[in-house]
Amino acid sequence: MIKTLDKFSIGESGRVISVSGERKIKRRLYDMGITNGAEIYLRKKAPLGDPLEVTVRSYELSLRGTEAACVTLEVIPNA
Amino acid sequence: MLRFALAGNPNSGKTTLFNSLTGSTAHVGNWPGVTVDKKEGVYKKADKPIAIIDLPGIYSLSPYTPEEVIARNYVLDEKPDCVINIIDATNLERNLYLTTQIMEIDVPVVLALNMMDAVEKRGDKIDEKELERRLGIPVVKISALKSEGVDKLMERAYEASQTARKGRTVIEDxxxxxxxxxxxxxxxxxxxxxxxxxxxxxxxxxxxxxxxxxxxxxxxxxxxxxxxxxxxxxxxxxxxxxxxxxxxxxxxxxxxxRKNKDKFVVTPSDKADKILTHKIWGIPIFLAILFAIFHLTFSENFLFLGGLLPENWVSLKGTAFEGVFGVGGINSPGVTLMRLVELLTGTISDLIAGWLSTSPEWVSGLICDGVLGGIFSILGFLPQILVLFMFFSILEDSGYMARIAFILDRALRKFGLSGRAFLPMIMGFGCSVPAMINTRTLADEKEKLATVRVIPFFSCGAKLPILTAISGAIVASFGVGNVDLITYGMYLVGIITALIAVIIMRKTTLNGNPPPFIMELPAYHAPQFRNLMMLLWDKAKHFIEKAFTIILASTIVIWFVSHFDFAWNFLPDDQMQNSILGGIGQLIQPIFTPLGFGSQLTNMGWVFAVAALTGLIAKENVVSTLGTLAACLVGVAVDVELDGGVLAVTKIMEITKIGLPALLAFIAFNMTTIPCFAAVAAAKSEMPDKSKFKWTLVFWISTSFIVSSAIYLIGTFWWTAFICLAVAFIVALFVRAYDKKVQAKGEK
CATH class of the missing domain: 1.10.287.1770 (Helix Hairpins)
Structure with a gap:
């Protein structure tokens, strides 16, 4: 199944297919390791529901829902 | 001298390595034109000393943040003899991403593999020989924290610096x-x-x-x-x-x-995070920590033990240390330190006053009140500023600060700010100076500027006496409300002013969307004592330098104009009304008319003008000036220390016949106008752009006039509330129209 990162529920993980959006934001996402093929795990959401905390390339990254919407992933089914 | 530059991701242990290489030789400045720290030091253990330049922590050499541009330009333009690229070994992939960019530059590069102990603790291994072979640059395992491998690193860096290196790219497409x-x-x-x-x-x-x-x-x-x-x-x-x-x-x-092939391992840091950013408990825990910090720094009734202790138990009445550790309750560490400094500076003042007792009155006045009084009143802030700064550095260093931003981002976005802006603002309740310095954690220049500008509206500790003295006098004379209610109300006025000002700025002069929030949440770790002490030492040095330069000069000027008349005759304290400052007060009195403490008070209105002016040195002066003026105008000795200035203000109220709305306007004016010299100096050093600084002064003056006159007008003529609302509505319409225009432009 394919969906954007902001649509993920906690505990789900996926593999990045594409990154879209404003150039500056896109570049920042690339620099932080969100490139095609990278695995992302949605760890939690902040108490007010936004931003999100994900694990990518074995570190913790926080990003807002609007920024997460730029990242499209293929969901990895939970084993 | 050879120059080695330190480059690496934030949280890779770069500062620790820098401190371990350079010891106490480091000095901190700003990179020209920006307020990113520029740290330079000397490594002395080699045959010849080597200069170490600490580049800002970055993830990439892209051109989107000032830090990245600085690091990139330094390596390209200043041509260091070697770049030491420090890597957090627990996070190899993302850290090496920067390495692949540095490797493309024709500069010798050495890789320092830091935090290997954490990797080994997980049971993982890194083959550094293999990595060295594949990267084509020397790789050295180090522990910056324990200073292990650091000399080996410098040896390899020295070797590398002796031969030129051609850039190499890893792009294979x-x-x-x-x-x-x-x-x-x-x-x-x-x-x-x-x-x-x-x-x-x-x-x-x-x-x-x-x-x-x-x-x-x-x-x-x-x-x-x-x-x-x-x-x-x-x-x-x-x-x-x-x-x-x-x-x-x-x-x-x-x-x-890897020993553990699982992709997502639960570390102790993750467990801590489970609690600290918990869906329900995250925010209450944060508020509790914040309260604890303020309590430790500012409380005069530590742990609320006051009522339980026998009288005079902590106050040490009759000894030299009377009141240092508390009067009714125990003083918090912050207050105790402050009292100790005051004891020291007080002793010095008394000693010098003793020596000067035979000299002319103006000489002892200038030296004791002008020079020493000025410097000492500023130095009196230093302990609490440092204690507050220490706590916030611990939060930053431990990784919790990033979580605070994470928790609060949603709430602040409504104001066009990111989660990071919350802390500097809250710190403003303690003292504006560390709060303004803390805005360096804000990556976005416009967000930072807006935050620095509104920090003074979060009423600081020194403004509290103004609030309590005047509200005390209001309750005593007018019999309305209670002191706490007025005090909290005025705090609220400050906060609302700040939030409205931020929204307006972010939609007009400093327009822009909330900066992106794509941010690493670093693993928690214990803060390092040495780093902390070095940071505090830097701040203290910086602050003392300021106190002895700009602030000293300004206080001397204020002392002169308040103790001499236009014919250059010296005037003792109790004739301040005849001084140049008194004259200036009378001259500028009319401009405070819309605020209720100007011309309508006829020949006494200048009292408030002068008090506000002396508040520019330190806000404590506002109440003490009112005390001095009350003493000379009424002829009664008023001890401001005794009752927090309530009696002094009451006396002033009687002779000036000032009304309730005007008094509230006076409080609001002091809260929202130009802050004290120390804060102005801090704001200036955070704004390398001179015109931005000038506009900031204009912003403070105009905000204080708008807020105070609105309070006075509505308080005096209730129906003006409708006019004020109408004006606010029109302004809101204009701001919205402007915002739409800008956004439309942006979309094109």
Whole structure:
């Protein structure tokens, strides 16, 4: 199944297919390791529901829902 | 002297390594034109001393943040003899991403593998020989924290610096490789230094490079027409980033031998995070920590033990240390330190006053009240500023600060700010100076500027006496409300003013969306004592320098104008009304008329003008000036210390016949106008752009006039509330229209 990162529920993980959006934001996402093929795990959401905390390339990254919407992933089914 | 630059990701242990290499030789400044810290020090253990330059912590050499541009320009333009790239070994892939960019520059590079102990603790292994072979640059395992491997690192860096190194790229995509090597040859032909680095950045159509090498842009554009990548189309920036990470996972990551193959391992840090950013408990825990910090710094009734202790038990009545550790309750560490400094400075003042007792009155006045009084009143803030700063540095260092931003981002976004802006604002309740320094954690310049400007509205500790003295007098004379209610109300006025001002600024002069929040949440770790002490030492040094320069000069000037009349006759304290300052007060009195403490008070209105003026040195002066003036105008000795100035203000109220709305306006004016000299100096050093600083002063003055006159008008003539609302509505319409126009422009 394919969906954007902001649509993920906690505990789900996926593999990045594409990154879209404003150039500056896109570049920042690339620099932080969100490139095609990278695995992302949605760890939690902040108490007010936004931003999100994900694990990518074995570190913790926080990003807002609007920024997460730029990242499209293929969901990895939970084993 | 050889120069080695330290580069690496934030949280990679760069500061620790820097401190361990340079010891106490470091000095901190700002990079020209920006307020990013510029740290330089000397490594002395080699045959010849080596200069160490600490570059800002960065994830990439992209052109989007000031830190990245600084680091990039330093390595390209200043040509250090070697770049030491420090890597957090627990986080190899993302850290090596920066390495692949530095490697493209024609500069010797050495890789320092830090935090190996944490890697080994997990049972993982990194084969550094293998990594060295694959990267083609020396790799040294170090522990910055324990200063292990650091001398070995410097040896290898020294060796590396002795031979020139040609840049190398890891981009393997064949088509892109062709383009890059074509541009590289063209640039090389023009004699451009570091052709490979520039060629790669040009292929990305990097904003800075495009401006520098216009002709090469045509090559890229032409190439883009013929070559469309299957996955990335013509987005070469994506292609390059992807190529780097691909190479890293393919060739470098295998050097890391994992014991636990699970992708998402639960670390102790994750467990801590479970509680600290908990859905329900996250915010209450944060508020509790915040309360504890303020309590430890400012409370005069530590742990609320006051009522339980026998009288005079802590006050040490009759000894030299009377009141240092508390009067009714125990003083918090912050207050105790402050009292100790006051004891010391008080003793020095008394000693010097003793020596000068035979000299003319103006000499002892100038030295004791003007010079010493000025410096000492500012130094009196230092302990609490440092204690507050220490706690916030611990929060930053431990990794909790990033979580606070994470928790609060949503709430602050409504005001056009990011989660990071919350802490500096809250720190403002303690003292504006550390709060303004803390705005350095804000990456976005406009967000930072807006935050610095509103920090004074979060009423600081020194403004509290103004609030309590005047509200006390109001309750005593008018019999309305209660002191706490008025005090909290005025705090609220400050906060609301700040929030409205931020919204207006972010929609007009400092317009922009909340800066992106793509931020690492670093693993928690214990803060390091040495780093903390060095940081505090820097801040203290900086503050003392300021106190002895600008602030000293300003206090002397204020002392002169308040103790001399226009004929240059010296006046003792109780004749301040005849002084130059008194004259200025009478002169500027009319401008406070809309605020209720100007001309309508006839020949006494200048009292408030003068009090507000002396508040520019330190806000404590406002109440003490009112005390002095009450003493000389009424002829009753008023001890401000005794009752917090309530009696003094009551007396002043009687002779000036000032009304309730005007008094509230006076409080609001002091809360929202130009802050004390120390805070103004801090604001100035956070704004390298002189015109921004001037506009900030204008902003403070105009905000204070708008807020105070609104309070006075509505308080005096209730129906003006409708006029004020109408004006506010029109302003809101204008702001909205402007915002729409800007956004429409932005979309084009």
């Amino acid at each position: 064949t088509a892109l490789k062709h383009l890059i090597s074509d541009i590289q040859i063209a640039l090389d032909g023009q004699g451009v230094l570091n052709p490979l680095f520039h060629a790669v950045k040009l292929a990305e159509l990097d904003e800075l490079e495009v401006l520098m090498h216009k002709e090469a842009v045509n090559m890229v554009e032409a190439f883009k027409k013929t070559h469309i990548d299957d996955t990335f189309g013509d987005d070469f920036e994506a292609l390059v980033a992807d190529a780097r990470y691909k190479y890293i996972t393919k060739y470098f990551s295998p050097a890391l031998k």
